[in-house]
Amino acid sequence: MCKVYTKVLRFSSGRRFQVINITPQVEQVVHDSGIKEGxxxxxxxxxxxxxxxxxxxxxxxxDYIEWIMRNVPPDYGWRxxxxxxxxxxxxxxxxxxxxxxxxxxxNEIVRGTWQEIMLLELDGPRSLRRVIVEVIGE
Ligand code: ZN
Numbered sequence: 001m002c003k004v005y006t007k008v009l010r011f012s013s014g015r016r017f018q019v020i021n022i023t024p025q026v027e028q029v030v031h032d033s034g035i036k037e038g039x040x041x042x043x044x045x046x047x048x049x050x051x052x053x054x055x056x057x058x059x060x061x062x063d064y065i066e067w068i069m070r071n072v073p074p075d076y077g078w079r080x081x082x083x084x085x086x087x088x089x090x091x092x093x094x095x096x097x098x099x100x101x102x103x104x105x106x107n108e109i110v111r112g113t114w115q116e117i118m119l120l121e122l123d124g125p126r127s128l129r130r131v132i133v134e135v136i137g138e
Contacts (some may be wrong), residue, residue, distance in 0.1 A: 002138055005033035009131040013124035017068070019061045020119040022131060027109060028135040036107050038137010043099040045130055048089035048123035050096040056116035068092050068122070089122035096120065104137055 007029045011020055022042075030040055042051050052064070068088070072095075078087030100117065103110040111117075118133060 001032075002038075002136065003035055004081060005029070005035060005132050006033070009133060011119060011129045011131065012127050013121035015121070015127060016074075016137035017065045018125050019064055020057045020121065021116050022119050023056075023117045025132075026117050027135055028085055028106060030109055030135055033135040034107070035104060035135050037138040038104045038135065039100060039101055040104055040109060041101045041134045042117060043132045043134070044119065045132060046093070046098070047116060048086055048093055049129055050093045050122065051100045051122040051131070052096060052118050052120055053100050053115045054101075054109065054118070055114040056118060059118040061129070066121070068120075073111075084098070086123040092122050104135065 009022065009025050009029070011019065011022065026042055027042065042100040044051055050132060054060070054064075072091045074088040076088070076093070079110060080087035122127065
């Protein structure tokens with residue numbers, strides 16, 4: 001019998017760009033769900049944030065931000081900046097994506113050793129960033 005368990009996690013950011021490791025909180029939700037086999041879907045309901053999975057190491061964390069700044073420079077003459085100074089954040093969110101999905105086996109998230117789950121703040125600081133964690137399976 002398939003079950004769905006949903007939890008909304010809340011985070012705040014302190015800078016314009018920030019990489020927040022949310023792996024422990026997501027793992028806790030999976031454990032609490034009691035679901036042994038299935039999927040976990042992690043989704044941010046925000047247009048200026050994103051979810052990624054990869055290594056959480058200080059240098060590569062800086063490099064993620066560096067890549068975004070080089071590819072979607074905040075100070076470029078984006079048209080959206082005429083009304084709201086955050087076009088770079090919308091574009092990066094659109095391209096990187098607001099979600100990631102992982103398999104679950106034996107009530108554990110299946111992921112590589114260097115695959116942490118991270119929330120990307122692209123237009124902070126924000127007092128409330130929600131992350132919807134939906135666990136589906138049995
Ligand atoms: Zn905007």
